[in-house]
Amino acid sequence: MVVLAAWVVVWRFTDGVDTLARPVRESTPLFDRLSDFRDAVLASRDTNPVVQATYAVGQWCVDATDWLSRMVSVPDFPRPVPQVGWLGVLAAATWIGYAVANLRIAVLVAASFATFGVLGYWSDAMDLLVITFVAVLLAVLIGLPLAVYYGTGGRVGVGLMTSLLDLLQTMPTFVYLGPIVLFFGIGSSAAVVCTLAYALPPIIRIAGHGIRNVSPTTIEATDSSGQTARQRLLKVQLPMARATIVVGLNQTIMAALSMATLAAYVDGPGLGKPVLRALTRNDVGGAFVPGMLIVLMAVMLDRTTTAASRRAEIAARGGDDPRLRRILLGGGLVGVLVAVWLSRQQLWAAEFPESDLGGRIADGVDSAFGWITSTFDGLTGAVKDTVSTVLLNPLQSLLADSPWYVTGLALLAIAYVVGRRRGLVSAAICLTLIVLLDLWHSAMLTLTMVLVATLLVMVLALVFGVWMARSRAVDLVLRPVLDAGQTIPPFVYLIPVLALFDPTRFTAIVASVVYAAPVAIKLVADGISAVSPSTLEASRSTGCTTWQEIFKVQLPMARNSLVLATNQGLLYVLSMVVIGGLVGAGALGYDVVLGFSRSEEWGKGAAAGLTIVLLGVLIDRVCRAAADVPKDTTGARTRTLLRSKVPVAGSPKSGLI
Template sequence: MSIATERPNRRRPSGGARSNSPGRTPATPSGGPAVLGFCRRHWRPVSLVGIGVVWLGLWATLMGVDTLELGGADKTDFQLWLNSVRDAFDSARTNSFVFQHIVQPVTDGINGLVTFLQGIFSQASDGRPVPEIGWLGVVALLAWLALAFAGVRSMLLVGVCVLLFGFFGYWAQSIDTLIVTFFAVGICTVAGLPLGIVMARSRRVSAAVSPLLDLMQTLPSFAYLAPLALVFGIGPAAAIVTTIIYSLPPLVRITEHGIRGVSPATLEAVTSMGSTPWQALVKVQLPMARRTIVVGINQCTMAALSMATIAALINGPGLGTPVLQALQSLDVGSAFVSGLAIVLMAIMLDRTTTRASERSGIEARMQRGSGEGQTGTFGGRQMRRTTIIASAVVAAVAIYLSHIYLALSKFPASPDLGTPLAKAVSAATDWTVGTFSGFTEWLKDTVTALLVDPLQSVLAQSPWWAMALALLGIAFVLAGLRAATVTIVCEAVILGSGLWNESMKTLATTLVAAFVVIIVAVCLGVWMGRSKPADSVIRPVLDAFQTIPSFVYLVPALALFGPTRFTAIAAAFAYGVPIATKLVADGVRGVSPVAVEAAESLGTTSWQMIAKVQLPMARAAVVLAANQGLLYVLSMVVVGGLVGGGGLGYLVVAGFSQSQLFGKGLAAGIAITALGVMLDRITQHATARFGSTR
């Protein structure tokens, strides 16, 4: 038959005749091409399913083989070498030129300055049973500073909070915490502001410094406690350097953002008038970015306060010591009171610096105001200046009296609010645990049995090479080649540390906590993003939770669940939910109103709107929330080693308390760092990839 006679027979029947014609089948591709087409269109989920199937098959077949599990007292050659490095550092302190003439003078200088400040404000000074400035002078000085920078309401808040430190029985420890925090923030400000300015004015400098800032922010705080203690010794110097490393990146990044955010048109106008770059910086960029810079100082201060408590593990002075002691002795009442003092300090510093930021913005607008406005504001500025001067005189008199009179130097023993509060909290805790022990035990056992134990078995009981290949494949599928390269390097570091099995246990706990955080964050975030009343109610609660330093979350978790892995998960959940929820809420709220109106016009239900429109269009925010939630959870799960969390966090703590385990604890810090960098890079690159696809 010729080609011409074949063509009419190949024509498709139109309409319903195509499906109703006898003896014909629909013109669909065969099974093989259809499967291939589906795999091409959905290669990521298909690849992840394939990786999961192969991985679970290897786990089921080779469970417990090549897991690289290390006994509690066993140490690898690398960990023994780290012990020898510590011994070499100890001997080098007396023989090395670098230690004798560079490191030791810096250490002695920081320790000496902290001791000097303690002698002035918090501890007995030379020849005196009390500090040079007593409690009345300290209260007056801090209240005056709050008045000068933030206003009357901040002055009242600071005065009340500082007095409560003493009434709780933690006067000296609280002032020590403020000393360490202010010391670290001062150094961060001196170093961070110029660096942020240079980064804003030079793209090359920004590109060179940004990876270092990324590393400083990615590293869990526990990771660099041991190395810094090795260099600077145990004491205030190591605690302050640790705090600086943790607190510097937010200040630098926010300063860079503020300077770079100044309008280019304004800069062009100033430059066209003949201003030098220095004049443009001093007269335009810094004044216009002042409010943003103060926000950076606020974030730096909160980070420093959070780290100052954790630094108690290396004998850093302050409130971290009583919290740590109470946690170790399972004294929930004392841990609550000292933790409450930290919360009050965080609220005090956060509200004061925030108000100072708002005031700086108002003053900048007043300075740029019209001539008529200047006449009105002049009297207000004069009155404020007079008030500040008068209050400075009052503060000076209070400082003098507190120096002279013992009753105004040593904080009075009564009223004692701390002891009855600790007893009440302990009694309430006992009642709560006794009343709800059935539920808390059920919740702990259920989550542990259904989530933690199975995932830990899969991660920690798989052959190390199978686990490594699975992580590598997941990184490549989700985040691409760069993330896969970082994953290989991080896996090599974890293997080299000799703590692969413990790292997988920590990863299992982290993933469970992060999973719960993301589920709750998506639910709350969608609710907040769709409902302004819900946002107005929930957001202040999230702000309050973000203000609380991470250490404090361990107290209620320990009270409810005891020293277990689940305690670390509960504390990590409370720590990670606020930031993840806010990101999801902002992402849902940022969905185009046009898209929402178009979907509503088609008659979509609320569930369809969420599942088909808002969440898909906000997926970049959701993935970013997963990134931040995961990192927050990792830092808290590591801290959870203090309350029975196990894994790498426990080894870090053991390395501080037992000299023979120092190398193992330091190796655990290295493994934590590698784990954090790997998770961060995978989620960051996944965020960029999902955010760029539509």
């Protein structure tokens, strides 16, 4: 509070001085050097071995996705339709759903694929699945060996690998696109490579964690039996970590789908393209239908991988009749072969019948949102104005309109208070580099939106997280909703928010809150639920009221979970605020988008992307440092509370009469 008060006093006398604000289209020597670097890379495609190698990888990705697309989604000339038509693809996908999971998943897969076609987006949906499939396949082939090395404690490079994974998971999704387009080209190559880069860390981290946490007793038993390291890995560690590895695969698939959708901005094929076209026209209905199909695809893939991870356990418990299952699989395979043959011979089975259902739904959504916006325009405007007046504008004035050195010193002081020396060092390095990148003012505007959105996220997280932790019924209702919210790609969140609030910075903030709230709420709920029941019982025996129990016992003891929720909320918000540059958020997000849109602005876009990465690293490191600062304070505070005479509710001292 002392730092903040001193900052406000200084700002009152120095408002608007040395803010390092720059005109939107102004270039700097640094931006020019970055653009020159881009030009040099493009000019050396035929001579530079590194660039030749990356473009060769990009060409392989193009060839692989093109071949798969001609198989299932686009005409394979001179054949006027794909090699396998919609009926064969639907039948094969349904059979695979039953083979890896169960009949319920097979029905879900069949219904999902049929919906893609009925709504008129069969080809786009198949293209998105192709990009996701290729990226996930590469992520598994590359990630599993690295996960084994990571989980078994390899001696060389593990620290470097951890730092690289931290950087990849801290970096907002939009920032991946710039350097990848430069070295791999646009289209399918960029879509696959950026999707791979974003989807790789989850499987390495989660699968490695599962391998590393196999019971030490079991490992000792295998050692005493004389097993080699290879036998121990193949016969003990991997089988016992199977469930965790499948969770990592699930997260990799979700990450890949999310990034493959966003890759539409660099001409990546799939459902992201119609969403992006509609967003640029402010066509809510046109964006809604493909956006909901992306959600449906995410739910289908999530449920399929989750059910597949439980398949072996169910079979081991005798949950299925093996003989009946083999008969159904055999009969289903015959049906698949017949469907594939028909799809190659009959036009009606090769090309999905045309339908105007998607157009009618889009028109209905436009009408509905038109009514909502006209009816609630005053309310949404009041909410936007209130948040802007009370939070956004004052914080922006403080961060962006103070002299840059005043803001920098204040942020360093806050980093030290929150994270001590570790937080101070990380903040000093990141802020110095942000100044050198010549986008300080835009960075502070972005940080303003991030902080306001994170504050709103944490308010929701505390309210609903505490409610879920204290009520089993609320948890049962809300947790599936939050799980579904986490499967929705971030791009999709812009659609309804854009309709309600029009293209403004507030639109990006609201979309960020909706996107980041599920993970923060779940982390807070899980942290509070983990507080020892005996501690709660002891607090109740001293006469604690419900509010005292929450604020003086549960929240202090769940401090690390709260810090983690804040950390993840900040990073999710930062990622979404950048995507909000597409809908009027301005600041660094706009600079990145401008760099993609105009070749002469590439240097500024690259500098903006690097600045966003530095903001993410700064936020992540300070939050991590905060989680490690004196951990015994919360315990001491709680023990003091339990030893003290806490006023009973209704007594004159309690103030709760």
